[in-house]
Amino acid sequence: MAVNGHAVNGDAGTPESNVDVLIIGAGPAGLMAAAWMAHCGVKARIVDKRGTKVFCGQADGLQVRSLEILESLGFADRVWKEANHMIEICMWNPGSDGIIRRSDRIPDTIVGLSRFQQIVLNQGRMERFFLDNIAKHSKNTIQVERGVLPESLEIDESKVEDDSAYPVTVKLRHLTEEEATPAQQISASKVSDGLFRSNLVKEDDEDDLIRKSQSRPGTGEVVHAKYVIGCDGARSWTRRALGFELQGEATDFIWGVMDIIPITDFPDIRMRCAIHSAENGSLMVIPRENKLVRLYIQLKEVVPDESGRADRSKITPEIIFAAAQKILSPYKIDYEYCDWWTAYQIGQRVGTNFDAHERVFLAGDAVHTHSPKAGQGMNVSMQDCYNLGWKVALVARGIAKRNILSTYQSERRRVAQDLIDFDHRFSRLFSGRPAKDVMDAEGVSMEVFKDAFEKGNLFASGLSVNYGPSPLVLKAGDASAQGDGSKVVAAPSTSGDAFAKAQALAPGLPVGMRFNSYKVLDQASARPWHFQEKLKADGRFRIILFAGNVLSASQKPRVDRFCERLNAPDAFLRAVTPKDAPIDSVIEVLTVHAAKRTETELLRDFPEILHPFDKHTGWDYDKVFVDDVSYHEGFGNAYGNYGIDKERGCVVVARPDQYVGYVGELEDFDALQKYFEGFLVFPSAAAS
Amino acid sequence: MAVNGHAVNGDAGTPESNVDVLIIGAGPAGLMAAAWMAHCGVKARIVDKRGTKVFCGQADGLQVRSLEILESLGFADRVWKEANHMIEICMWNPGSDGIIRRSDRIPDTIVGLSRFQQIVLNQGRMERFFLDNIAKHSKNTIQVERGVLPESLEIDESKVEDDSAYPVTVKLRHLTEEEATPAQQISASKVSDGLFRSNLVKEDDEDDLIRKSQSRPGTGEVVHAKYVIGCDGARSWTRRALGFELQGEATDFIWGVMDIIPITDFPDIRMRCAIHSAENGSLMVIPRENKLVRLYIQLKEVVPDESGRADRSKITPEIIFAAAQKILSPYKIDYEYCDWWTAYQIGQRVGTNFDAHERVFLAGDAVHTHSPKAGQGMNVSMQDCYNLGWKVALVARGIAKRNILSTYQSERRRVAQDLIDFDHRFSRLFSGRPAKDVMDAEGVSMEVFKDAFEKGNLFASGLSVNYGPSPLVLKAGDASAQGDGSKVVAAPSTSGDAFAKAQALAPGLPVGMRFNSYKVLDQASARPWHFQEKLKADGRFRIILFAGNVLSASQKPRVDRFCERLNAPDAFLRAVTPKDAPIDSVIEVLTVHAAKRTETELLRDFPEILHPFDKHTGWDYDKVFVDDVSYHEGFGNAYGNYGIDKERGCVVVARPDQYVGYVGELEDFDALQKYFEGFLVFPSAAAS
CATH class of the missing domain: 3.40.30.20 (Phenol hydroxylase, C-terminal dimerisation domain)
Structure with a gap:
């Protein structure tokens, strides 16, 4: 199967090499896959097109199951120590006078569920801990190769069942530093700008990079891999190279996100809060480490155009923050320092295929996207690879049979579907206008919302996952x-x-x-x-x-x-x-x-x-x-x-x-x- | 006051500099002092004559109070994670047939005393954590300067009460790598050799080094310090430079120490054990990290000569281990791997003066020595500097008056005395032959021993320290x-x-x-x-x-x-x-x-x-x-x-x-x- 229009050939000037596992993308999913290879002693490489790791912003929620997983790798303690611990959720809703007030408090993590509770820490620190752990356990043999872009991927179908073969051929290009550094918009306000990472941005950065790198002959290499794991995000190059798609749809709800140090008289700014204003939309408060607070802010005044996409030029930090101030009124909020901001349009999509020939796998955002507010993204992505990594490692080492590889899709696609169903329900309840009274059928009942929140807590912990029967799970039921x-x-x-x-x-x-x-x-x-x-x-x-x-x-x-x-x-x-x-x-x-x-x-x-x-x-x-x-x-x-x-x-x-x-x-x-x-x-x- | 026979002069070729605090010696006491300077933002230097940090052996016990202190610095978690946790003490004594059997079990740390319990970890890891912490908090401005030897120390008495003066002048010499590496005895057995660190060795290494370095002109420097803290161990150069002495005496008890991975059928090898054999002496088992076990082994067959010192040439790992095998009989013990070993003669001594003019201070082994078995050495040394460091830092920064500096001796000399009294009682009970029956007045009653052990546990935790009245401690009583x-x-x-x-x-x-x-x-x-x-x-x-x-x-x-x-x-x-x-x-x-x-x-x-x-x-x-x-x-x-x-x-x-x-x-x-x-x-x- 030749894909992406490029034939791979090992001509004289291009170096060629073999590797057991090639991981594309060094976010939390890719790093989890690399961690397994390091812990299992498998020869692996991990490449990322960007020139540096993430330093701020991005995902931040870590659920209970993720902490158990990080402990099994040996660094939950570092995360636990630096993170902010979210203890209580406060619900704020309009009273009969239309003014928001605290209506409920519930524990953020179900009491007695685990020795851990849900915490938040920025993705950049998570990546740092992963990198240290991978270096330690691989004795520095696995290190992220940054500024490296895949250009073509080919699977030799005749060899996919041959345990000793390297049937996947990937052509890689090493970028210059300039190419590997995405252009950043400089904001007029005193905030750093994260909009270039938003899903509202056209997918131009990587296309642009590919174009540039193709004009620089002589800096490529050819890698023959037993297995490839594509963890390259929502706009996954690997997924597109395989010709696979995400299925689902975008909603009309547009949200902004800001990581700020707030100056405010709102009493619950250090609690996780779900705030429904009467007419101005909803807001979620996520207290974070180092005095930061993340605000998820519904942007009622930004609407999608006919194509279903929102007009990006309209969204600025000023617009987002003005919306937050309206929602929080009569409380005052301001800030001097903003660590990161972005905006996104809620969409729920899941991949049709999680692997090609059980030789090339997709994980994380590459096979499922959803809204970030439930704090699930980084978790489910890491958990995809926590499920996949050891299977690939044991097969690559000749310890397990190839039959366990098909359980990746059977076990994880169900979780992705459940996540998207959960997110769908939750997003609509959270983005909806609160009901004025029991007769207000178009509004969202705050009782229903609270009930959904409490029930969602078990799902959100990651502990309700229950894999079906397979060679690895000896239980009754129809495996297929x-x-x-x-x-x-x-x-x-x-x-x-x-x-x-x-x-x-x-x-x-x-x-x-x-x-x-x-x-x-x-x-x-x-x-x-x-x-x-x-x-x-x-x-x-x-x-x-x-x-x-x-x-x-x-x-x-x-x-x-x-x-x-x-x-x-x-x-x-x-x-x-x-x-x-x-x-x-x-x-x-x-x-x-x-x-x-x-x-x-x-x-x-x-x-x-x-x-x-x-x-x-x-x-x-x-x-x-x-x-x-x-x-x-x-x-x-x-x-x-x-x-x-x-x-x-x-x-x-x-x-x-x-x-x-x-x-x-x-x-x-x-x-x-x-x-x-x-x-x-x-x-x-x-x-x- | 010109001391040590050297007049300090800043001749043309010798660089001179000022520093607020000069710390001599980079063991746990010196590192604790440096940590305070880093945390308080004080300009400081720390020098050590050895070319490297400790890697194995040496002190290992960490009491509850030390863990609280390390948490206040920010790294108790690293220690807690790597250390072995000692939970239970098992007492073994001869039965009426003369064969050892377990007579009692008691918790190693008094239940309910603290959120921490006593743990063991080798000093080398402790030093690593300190070095990382000091680098982080001082932004790499305080780093141990190794292979640096003090040669003379002079205090200008006319300036000791002047807050802005640098009244202490120290001449330092930078050693070659060869000079800074103490000669190691190579053992005939498959064990690394720690005897050169023993207190049975004549104090020749540093004298030798001083002699060598004095023959190398042009590698010295002159440092003018506001304060000097001497943490340079039992054979402290700083103490001798000040003309101060330790008072006390050596006992006749000679002990060997070995850190081994044991191969044994002794059932309690992973418990802390106090073992009194009928006739062959006593042994303490300290289970350690990484499968190691430390054995403290009484050497009944090695006796001091007329001068009161044991004959060093008689003590080999074979001698020590043979003694251990006799004591543990009828259980078998052997090993292949030995991480470290040494031998020592128990002595209890305390310094007459803990400071000179409240400008030069002595801490740790430099002012008190005792037997290591109670696991107190590293703790009390660190705690000396935990008491001293902030006082020096606040005075150096102009925040506190100089009157707080005299509380160092008044608070810590009492602790050193208590430690030595405790060690004296404990050592005699532990080194004594167990009583055959109640009529055996020369033997040690095992009931008395157990009672002393249990009572000693509170002292050993470090939590019974109670400082007397002073400007810093507002309570009734006579301050003097x-x-x-x-x-x-x-x-x-x-x-x-x-x-x-x-x-x-x-x-x-x-x-x-x-x-x-x-x-x-x-x-x-x-x-x-x-x-x-x-x-x-x-x-x-x-x-x-x-x-x-x-x-x-x-x-x-x-x-x-x-x-x-x-x-x-x-x-x-x-x-x-x-x-x-x-x-x-x-x-x-x-x-x-x-x-x-x-x-x-x-x-x-x-x-x-x-x-x-x-x-x-x-x-x-x-x-x-x-x-x-x-x-x-x-x-x-x-x-x-x-x-x-x-x-x-x-x-x-x-x-x-x-x-x-x-x-x-x-x-x-x-x-x-x-x-x-x-x-x-x-x-x-x-x-x-």
Whole structure:
């Protein structure tokens, strides 16, 4: 398939090279993909056409699930420390006199949902943390190559099923610094200008760059990649090179955004606020780090033209801020410092295809766009690549079969659709005029709005995602039904009854959802850990043996028997582990038991496979945990919260991205074996 | 005063310069001093004779108070994340059969004492974090100058009371790389060698270096300093240059230390253990980061010679490890990797003088040495400079009077004495042979040992320090009595009755002790903070107005009246603030009120002085807090825990190092004024 009109040829003057994974675009999605490659030891490159990273503005909301993910990469603490924490949402609506007043307060994150709460931090800092993390874990072998533009992309279809082939050929052009620096509009006011990043701007910057770079022969290169991941934003070059489209529509709602240090007497300026004025439109307040506040401001006076696009020349910071002042009246607001501003027209679109031949993938804004106000954009984009990255990495390394790659679209397109449905409902409620009374059918009822907001909070946390059945998710249901148009390899057949029985062993760990976290203690050191802290993003699957009461005469033989089968030379664990590699290289076995810590001893009460011996460094002291009371951090009650029987326990599998893939009894070893056989490569001759 | 036999002269070839503060030695004490200078914006230099920082070994224990301090500097989180957390202490003693067995478990940190617990991390990482923090806060103007040796020190006594003078002259020599790298013994075993750092080695390295550098003319420089802080360790050049001595004695107990990755069947190797064997001596296990374990091993077979010093040639890693194996028998222990090792003879010594003319100060090991096993060394050294640094910084900047400098010795020499008494008792109990039975009077009773350990835990946390009366600590008592030989400027007179009445307003905030921390909520954003997080190390004093129930008709006028006096042009707050500087530059006013958060509004219910307005950035939203329930982090109950009346409140002052300096009623404004007049410079003509 030759695309984009360019034939790739490796003529004498053009350097050629191979790489396992080429990532196009170094925003949060692309950086997440690069982080996986760094953490999994995969040879990868990441290129971005811009000359620098983002420094201010752009996305800022980080939901609970994103923080869990960043913790698995090792830098949630940096984000948590610098971010502003949003605690409370205040709703402001017109009273019967038409003057806005606070009508409600609700917690911004549902209480008890997670150890994290929703926070905000500008995208530039996020990118900084990603870059540091990628450099550390790749030992500086993966670094963003900036000012590099893809010019053509070709997939050799004859080789797409060949594990050793590099079927994707991409021609790259290295730009001059001038080319890589987009022109910035200088504003008349004392604010820096972000309008050039807005979706109201015609897509001229990259076209212009491509034209320029094509006139500079001799600065190109040809890259042959096993996999390409396109994370190049709403105007994705990769998507257009593949000939794929986004489907959906724009609304008539035009919004402005400003990051300012406000000077105001509005009492809730450090709270997240949803403000509906009687006649002047709506405004959202997002308090930010470093005294900044982001305002999302509805621009009722700017309307789209016949083509459906708003007239860009009409939108200035003065227009936007005047609208904010009207909405907030009778409160006064002003500013001296503006960090960033932009304007956008709400539109909801989703891509028809998330991949081409499971060799070229699209992620983030390249396959779904929506309004930014729900704080979802950066999150869902990162989560796309958190889902995709380990799959590509494990296949590239020869650990997993190619069949897991089709689950990217089947798992993530559903999330994108849900997001767009959510955004559609939410945007209309938020942009609508508040109802004057119960008879005002055209207005939005503030009761309905509050209700939608509260219900939306669970969705907005990112914790309601529930992946359907597939080789990676052993649960009942029709694997193809959730595929959303894409092929999905059928999961091992599971009857509804059998699955219900298995799921009942751990109702608090629903198969298909992320592994919820409670505190447990390290058996050897008594240190409390949130269990999720032990599910690091290193590409390993994890079997969590909930061993129950290991000191009981009836349970101990069950644990011993399970470990015996696990340890057998022909069982999956040894079969999938490369020769001479540690036994926990591909699948790590973690144990959480429920006997009393002080009556239990690691070396005496647990089979060796649960705390493997290394002749250089001795026993492994970091794999067996206990559900018991801590001295300083209370009692996690993990068994109780997961709904697991404290005597008999069960066996759970967490995927590398912390989603639950399997639940079963200790005796269901054959099912466990079959689960892993469904998608892992068994290099050992001993494997079935 | 010309010392050390060298006259300083600025001959033509030798560069001369002025600096406010010169710090000699870049271990944890020196780095803490440098951190204060960086945080307070003082011009400073820090030199160290060694060519590199420490990378492994050395001190490792960090007590609770040290973590609070590191948080005030901004990097406790990095330490907390990398460190090993010690949770439980296991005591092992011989049974009636003479074989060791676990007799007790106790929590390593007293439950409920702090939000932190004791942790361990090697000194090299601590130094790294300090260096990063100093670079950030000084904008790279303070960087450790390595391979720089002081050669002479002279104090011009005629200028020591002159605030604008640079009365201390130090001649420095820049070493070659070879000179700055101490010779390392290469061990025959597969371990790196740390013996050269031991106190058993004759002090030849620096003498040798001085000799060498003196033969290299033309590489020196002359520095004129306002203040010099000597943090150059147990063999302090600065101390000897001043002619000061340590007093105390060595014991006969010889100990070895090894940082290894153990291969062992000893069950508690990841717990902190105190092990007394029947006949083979004692051993302490300190589990560390990265699979390391530190072993402190009593060497019963190495004895001091007639001079009281042990024969160094006898001590090898093999000897030390063989002793460990004997003590741990019948358990087996071995290792392949050793990160560091050393040996030492326990001695307890304290300096007679902590300063010369309040111009040259000594801190850390330079003025007190003791055994390392209680994990106190790095902590007390850092805490010396946490006490000293802000005092020197504020005097150097002209904010505080020189009279606060004498409180360094009066406050810290008592702590050093207490430490040495503690170490003396603890070392003898730990090094002694366990008693065979109650009739065995020469042996150490294991009951007595456990009791001492538990009691020692509060001392070891660093939270029991209680500074005596002085201009900085307004409490009853004889200011000179606790001066420990040094002069102390008398505190404003306070009768015992008056002080008891004041202290009763906040019994949970004892004057002279560190400001204990509970969670409070930011009034403007509802975010929970540990209150201590708001007491950052930036050199500012803080008035904490416990405003009580600001919504009550009887309390509101009291708060208004207090704020009126505070805001008066002739009161201390405006008087100590430099012209054109923000009102919170020298003293910051924080408020914690006890009305219901949702019924209270920052701009409506609090006088402006409590949330000052800035014409560029608007109101200050980060100074008023409320003692109320949070959504996600419970209820701090600060008023209840501090014992403060929820209606009437009180006024408390925290020094820049978080120690409580003053407690009084809202009406005791004259006493508060007098307190600050006692030690702050009042540049404003309006000041009395």
